[in-house]
Amino acid sequence: MAAVGEKRYFFRFTLGQRYLHGLLMATFLGLAATGLPLRFSAAPWALQVAATLGGLGTILFLHKTCALLLTAGFLVHVGSLLYRAVFRGELGLLWGPNSMVPQPRDIVQLLQHFRWFLWLGPRPRFERFAYWEKFDYWAVFWGMVIIGLSGYAMWFAPFFARYLPGSWLNVALVIHGDEALLAVWFIFTVHFFNSHLRPGVFPMDPVIFTGRTTAERMSEDHSAEYERLARVGGLQAIEADAPMRWLVNFARLLAVLALGTGFALLLATLVAFIRR
Numbered sequence: 001m002a003a004v005g006e007k008r009y010f011f012r013f014t015l016g017q018r019y020l021h022g023l024l025m026a027t028f029l030g031l032a033a034t035g036l037p038l039r040f041s042a043a044p045w046a047l048q049v050a051a052t053l054g055g056l057g058t059i060l061f062l063h064k065t066c067a068l069l070l071t072a073g074f075l076v077h078v079g080s081l082l083y084r085a086v087f088r089g090e091l092g093l094l095w096g097p098n099s100m101v102p103q104p105r106d107i108v109q110l111l112q113h114f115r116w117f118l119w120l121g122p123r124p125r126f127e128r129f130a131y132w133e134k135f136d137y138w139a140v141f142w143g144m145v146i147i148g149l150s151g152y153a154m155w156f157a158p159f160f161a162r163y164l165p166g167s168w169l170n171v172a173l174v175i176h177g178d179e180a181l182l183a184v185w186f187i188f189t190v191h192f193f194n195s196h197l198r199p200g201v202f203p204m205d206p207v208i209f210t211g212r213t214t215a216e217r218m219s220e221d222h223s224a225e226y227e228r229l230a231r232v233g234g235l236q237a238i239e240a241d242a243p244m245r246w247l248v249n250f251a252r253l254l255a256v257l258a259l260g261t262g263f264a265l266l267l268a269t270l271v272a273f274i275r276r
Helices: 015-039 044-053 056-087 104-117 131-155 157-161 166-197 215-221 223-232 245-274
Strands: 009-011 212-214
Touching: 009 215, 015 044, 015 056, 015 166, 015 245, 044 056, 044 245, 056 131, 104 131, 131 157, 131 166, 157 166, 166 245, 212 215, 215 223
Parallel strands: none
Antiparallel strands: 009 212
């Protein structure tokens, strides 16, 4: 229990979830940093990156390595969800206040949020996960299916050519490049803003790195969850100590590196389009 005048903290993410997000963040940035020079291989900055790293062959090797690591992390996550839902009976993962599955209330809260943006109504009271957090979460599944499968189809083209027309591999190339570019733009604009640059947490929100959020932040951003846990005495179960200073500083460093890399890559793609 926090002393009078001290901030009270609660765990929001487990250590495993934070490690998994770290892997996702690192591999996505790696895929973007290696995929964009391949996508815009004629751009001067792409040629410079290729020359610095030892050529396009090296970039392609790094791209495939990041793809394998991301796929492994994704499969571990899905396997963990299946184990918890099927063998441990944690059906709350599939529906309810702690679920990432989109529910009717998410549509209602989306509309309420737009009304709040226009000063036409109160701010919606979000549960553990808001609608935009669920959108970000399921976007990874979409990306793994669309971008991942098309990428593996090109990587193992002789195998897939046994079962698919050759023209489909050309389609896979277009889909892979365009969908990946869309993902990069979304993450480096919408996701960065929602997670770190929005009012209230600017210039960064350390929660995904420290795993902890303050009582004030939780009661404001996830008021329905806070009130639900307070009613049943559940806040004590997730109460945490204050994050150590080194962890907060490390979180800030990671955020600066990720945001800086993302915005640099976003600018590079815009320059490549303008100079076409």
